[in-house]
Amino acid sequence: MSTHTPAQAHTHFAEAASERRDFAAIARWVAPGAKVLDLGCGDGALLGYLRDTLNVRGYGVERADANVLACVKNGVNVIQMDLEAGLSGFEAQSFDVVILSQTLQAMHNTEGIVMDMLRVGKEVVVTFPNFGYWRHRIQLITGNMPVSRNLPYQWYDTPNVHLCTISDFDNFCRDHNIRVTERLVLTDGKPVSLLPNILGSLAMYRLGNNT
Amino acid sequence: MSELSSVGIVAPQTAHFSEPLTLKSGAVLPAYDLVFETYGTLNADKSNAVLICHALSGTHHVAGKYREDDKYPGWWDNMIGPGKPLDTNRFFVIGVNNLGGCSGSTGPKTINPATGKPWGSAFPVVTVDDWVASQARLADYLGIESFAAIVGGSLGGMQALQWALTYPDRVKNALVIAAAPNLTAQNMAFNEVARQAIITDPEFYGGDYYEHGVVPRRGLRIARMLGHITYLSDDAMGAKFGRKMKHDEIKYSFDVEFEMESYLRYQGDKFAETFDANTYLRMTRALDYFDPAVEFNGDLSAALAKAKADFLVVSFTSDWRFSTGRSREIVKALLDNELTVSYAELTAAHGHDAFLMPDPHYHAVVRAYLENIEFGGAK
Numbered sequence: 346m347s348t349h350t351p352a353q354a355h356t357h358f359a360e361a362a363s364e365r366r367d368f369a370a371i372a373r374w375v376a377p378g379a380k381v382l383d384l385g386c387g388d389g390a391l392l393g394y395l396r397d398t399l400n401v402r403g404y405g406v407e408r409a410d411a412n413v414l415a416c417v418k419n420g421v422n423v424i425q426m427d428l429e430a431g432l433s434g435f436e437a438q439s440f441d442v443v444i445l446s447q448t449l450q451a452m453h454n455t456e457g458i459v460m461d462m463l464r465v466g467k468e469v470v471v472t473f474p475n476f477g478y479w480r481h482r483i484q485l486i487t488g489n490m491p492v493s494r495n496l497p498y499q500w501y502d503t504p505n506v507h508l509c510t511i512s513d514f515d516n517f518c519r520d521h522n523i524r525v526t527e528r529l530v531l532t533d534g535k536p537v538s539l540l541p542n543i544l545g546s547l548a549m550y551r552l553g554n555n556t
Numbered sequence: 557m558s559e560l561s562s563v564g565i566v567a568p569q570t571a572h573f574s575e576p577l578t579l580k581s582g583a584v585l586p587a588y589d590l591v592f593e594t595y596g597t598l599n600a601d602k603s604n605a606v607l608i609c610h611a612l613s614g615t616h617h618v619a620g621k622y623r624e625d626d627k628y629p630g631w632w633d634n635m636i637g638p639g640k641p642l643d644t645n646r647f648f649v650i651g652v653n654n655l656g657g658c659s660g661s662t663g664p665k666t667i668n669p670a671t672g673k674p675w676g677s678a679f680p681v682v683t684v685d686d687w688v689a690s691q692a693r694l695a696d697y698l699g700i701e702s703f704a705a706i707v708g709g710s711l712g713g714m715q716a717l718q719w720a721l722t723y724p725d726r727v728k729n730a731l732v733i734a735a736a737p738n739l740t741a742q743n744m745a746f747n748e749v750a751r752q753a754i755i756t757d758p759e760f761y762g763g764d765y766y767e768h769g770v771v772p773r774r775g776l777r778i779a780r781m782l783g784h785i786t787y788l789s790d791d792a793m794g795a796k797f798g799r800k801m802k803h804d805e806i807k808y809s810f811d812v813e814f815e816m817e818s819y820l821r822y823q824g825d826k827f828a829e830t831f832d833a834n835t836y837l838r839m840t841r842a843l844d845y846f847d848p849a850v851e852f853n854g855d856l857s858a859a860l861a862k863a864k865a866d867f868l869v870v871s872f873t874s875d876w877r878f879s880t881g882r883s884r885e886i887v888k889a890l891l892d893n894e895l896t897v898s899y900a901e902l903t904a905a906h907g908h909d910a911f912l913m914p915d916p917h918y919h920a921v922v923r924a925y926l927e928n929i930e931f932g933g934a935k
Binding site for chain 2: 380402404410413414417420422425426436
C-alpha cells in the first residue's frame with residue numbers, strides 16, 4: 346500500500362484539533378435524516394459524527410485497506426473503491442449530499458470528480474486547504490514550499506497534486522458553470538470574512554448545478 | 557487451549573424431511589436427508605445462528621476434525637472457531653451439505669427408496685433457490701426463525717444473497733464473498749467444458765454408472781483440473797510453479813514435464829477419488845442458472861428490492877472467475893435499494909481461491925463486521 350493516498354491525507358487531517366469544528370460546519374449544511382455520501386471517508390469519523398448528530402443514512406467511499414477496516418469496525422457503511430475511477434457505481438441524484446472533505450487537492454481527476462459529484466448528489470460539499478493562506482504565501486516568499494497544519498507534508502512526500510487557492514476554486518466553479526450556494530472560510534475553526542483568500546486556511550463550499 | 561483454537565472434534569448429524577419438496581424445475585423430491593454440523597451453542601432466544609453455505613465442492617464439514625489424527629480440518633476452519641473471525645464463542649454456526657451433494661445429503665449417489673437403486677441420472681437438477689428452500693426447512697427443524705448471518709463464498713455467496721431475497725425476514729446479515737449476481741458467458745463456458753469432460757467419459761453411462769460398478773474418473777479429473785486453473789490467478793500459478801521442471805532434463809514426451817502439470821494431475825486424481833461426477837454436473841448447473849435478476853428483465857436493483865438484510869460484500873482483485881466488477885454490481889444494486897452495505901475489495905494474489913485463504917486483512921474485515929452484529933439482548 347502506498348503511503349501517499351488521498352485517504353491517508355484525510356486520516357491525517359482527522360487527527361488535527363480543528364477537525365471537529367470542520368465537522369460541525371459541514372453538519373450545518375446537512376439536513377437531519379439526509380442520505381449522505383462521503384468520498385474519501387477515512388475511518389468514517391465524519392459519517393459517524395453525522396449519524397450521531399443528525400441521524401443521516403451515510404455511505405463512505407474509501408480506497409485504503411486500513412481505513413475500510415476502520416469504517417467496518419466503526420459500523421460505518423463503506424464502499425472500497427478508487428475515486429479516480431469515478432462514481433459510475435452510483436445513480437444520478439441518488440444522494441441528498443455528496444461530500445469531498447479535504448481530498449480534492451489529492452485527486453488527479455479533479456474536474457471529473459467534481460462533475461460526477463454534482464451528478465450523484467442533489468447537493469455537494471467540497472472542502473480543501475487554501476493554498477493562498479498567508480502562512481503559505483510567506484513560506485513561498487522566503488523560498489520554501491508551504492508546510493502547515495492543513496498541508497502537513499514535505500514537497501517530496503505530499504499526496505497533494507492539485508492545490509488551489511480560494512480564488513482559483515471560485516474561477517473553477519464559474520468556468521464549469523457550477524453554482525456556489527454557500528461558502529465558508531475557516532482558520533483554526535473560526536469563520537473568516539475579511540480577506541478570506543489570505544486569512545483563511547480551510548475553504549468550504551456548498552455547490553449545486555447551474556440549471 | 558489457545559485463544560485461536562479449533563472447534564475440536566465434531567460429528568455430523570442428519571435431518572430427515574418427509575414433506576415433499578417441489579424444486580424450481582417442477583420436479584418433486586418426495587423426501588430427503590440433509591447432513592449438517594453445528595459449532596458453538598444456540599442461545600436461549602435462538603438469535604445467534606449463522607448458516608455457512610458451501611461452494612461447488614464444499615460440504616457440511618466446515619470446521620473441526622472428526623478424529624484427532626484427521627489430516628485436514630473442515631474446509632473453512634481458518635475462519636470459524638473459538639476466537640476466530642466467525643467466533644463460535646458468540647455464534648452458533650451451521651454447516652450443511654446441499655441437496656444433490658455427495659457428502660451425505662440426498663443426492664445422485666443416494667439410494668432412491670422408490671427403486672432401491674442409486675438416483676443417478678434420475679436425480680433432478682437443483683438450483684440455488686432449491687438449496688435455500690431446503691436450508692430453510694433445516695432452520696425450521698432446528699427451531700431457528702431468523703439467522704444472525706448467512707455466510708458464503710463463490711456459489712455459497714450466491715446462496716447467501718438468495719436467502720436475503722427468498723426469506724428477507726429470516727436473515728439479519730448476509731456476507732456475500734467472491735460471488736456474482738450471475739455467471740458470465742465465459743464463466744459458464746468453463747462449466748460446460750467440465751460437464752462435457754464428464755458426460756463424454758465412456759464410464760459415465762448417462763449418469764447411471766453406479767450400477768456398472770465404475771465412475772467416470774477421467775472426466776471428473778479433467779473437470780477438476782480445468783476448474784483449478786480458473787480458481788488460481790496467473791500470478792499465483794507463476795509464483796507457485798512458474799516454469800519449474802519436474803526432472804533435471806527435458807524428456808520430449810507427454811509425461812509430466814512441468815511442476816504445474818504434476819500439481820494439476822494430483823488435484824484431479826484426489827478429487828476424482830472422493831467426489832461424485834453427477835454432483836459436479838448439478839453444482840455447475842446451479843451456478844449457471846443462478847440469476848435473480850432474470851425475472852426482473854435483468855434489473856438487479858429491482859430483484860434486490862425484496863432484501864432487508866445488512867450486507868458485507870467482499871471480492872478479491874486477482875479473482876478473474878468471479879471478478880471484482882461482478883461484486884460491484886451487487887453492491888450497486890444494494891445501494892440503489894438504500895440497504896446497509898459495506899464492500900471490501902481486497903488485494904489478493906490467490907485468485908478465486910483467496911476467499912478460503914487466511915489473509916490477515918480479509919479476516920480482520922470479516923471479524924470486524926461480525927463483531928458488530930448484535931442479537932437478542934446481549935451483544
